[in-house]
Amino acid sequence: MTLTRRGFVGAGLAAASLYAPALHAQGGRPKVVVIGGGAGGATVARYLAKDSDGALDVTLIEPTRTYYTCFFSNLYLAGFRTLESIAHTYGKLAADYGINVIHDWAVGVDRDARTVSLAGGATLSYDRLVLSPGIDFVDGAVPGWDVTAQNAMPHAYKAGSQSELLKAQIEAMPEGGLFAMVAPPNPYRCPPGPYERISMVAHKLRAENPTAKILLLDPKESFSKQGVFEEGWSKHYSGMIDRIGPGFGGADVSVDPGAMTVTVDGEVTKVDVCNVIPAMKAGRICEIAGVNDGNWAPVSGHTMQSRIDANVYVLGDATNQGDMPKSGFSANSQAKVAAMAIRSELTGSQLFPAKFTNTCWSLIDADDGVKVGASYEANDEKIASVSSFVSQTGEDAEMRKQNYEESLGWYAGITADMFG
Structure with missing residues (x-):
């Protein structure tokens, strides 16, 4: 039985759940392959491994051995951060959570056979595939x-x-x-x-x-x-x-x-x-996998499943999901929803309604931090904003300083959530 649903528009979760017993009947642990080790990919890999208590075989494919966060990289330009302070490695994901971390490029996806091909020549099979490749640039966007x-x-x-x-x-x-x-x-x-x-x-x-x-x-x-x-x-x-x-x-x-x-x-x-900074599109692997609709990959907000193939999940910047901005916080939030949905499908764990949050902090000058954010819920059409906030002109210096200090705490928290 093949679970590919190229016309998937929302019923994929139920169909995939029906398929879960057959996966277990084949013996061994269900396999989840994650492509991309940023805010979405590293987070979903960690939560799948941590919360399944070893029931899932999780592989993370990421070509770089050191990941530099795009968020806070502007602060490096100004001298508020060192390059080393935004650099992170994957050792804890392997050592502490048993994730198979492979530093290679994913160059092919066969959705019918449910395999991923790597530049180094290996082929990996999967029961569920998660794509979190970030962005690439649109050719010719800036003449x-x-x-x-x-x-x-x-x-x-x-x-x-x-x-x-x-x-x-x-x-x-x-x-x-x-x-x-x-x-x-x-x-x-x-x-x-x-x-x-x-x-x-x-x-x-x-x-x-x-x-x-x-x-x-x-x-x-x-x-x-x-x-x-x-x-x-x-x-x-x-x-x-x-x-x-x-x-x-x-x-x-x-x-x-x-x-x-x-x-x-x-x-x-x-x-x-x-x-x-040219116009952007989903990372190349989404196009290779055939889950793009134009420049972005459409997903169901309930689960982050691709609307083209129910065995594939897409996270973060690469998605066309509705109201959430393309940000590290968004990707991290979406990763937890996807991890919960995948565990429910493959292990029978409980599935809760999808809810999301995002905040984007920005530094204008020393101790002058501003922010914008929202809370979101999924409906059948998209991920929809249900409440929002934004910094206002005329705020006092103490509030702006608190915003900046808040952002420092968030950075420490999200990177620990990503990399362990």
């Missing part, structure tokens, strides 16, 4: 730029070496130089992320190169936490930051990495550093 140009014009939206490169370029800017950012269109990973980055670059330049300027080229009419960001830029970095929105050419931008120029609505400008 003149592709990943072969990422050394000249870094994206730094996958943290690690790109973060180091961008920081080094900022530090090498000439006195009074120009830093440019090409911001992404919606939807994309971490909606406040580009604007926190502008803040952190401004913080660094104010201290080290105070006559430098920042040019923000933005295709969007508005952005997350816009009011508090713009208030903060005026307060802390007056005269340093110019934002060009779509009405003035922000949606008509091309770049020339060789010449180090940006062209805005036909006007060419020479820049010293250019941070290009």
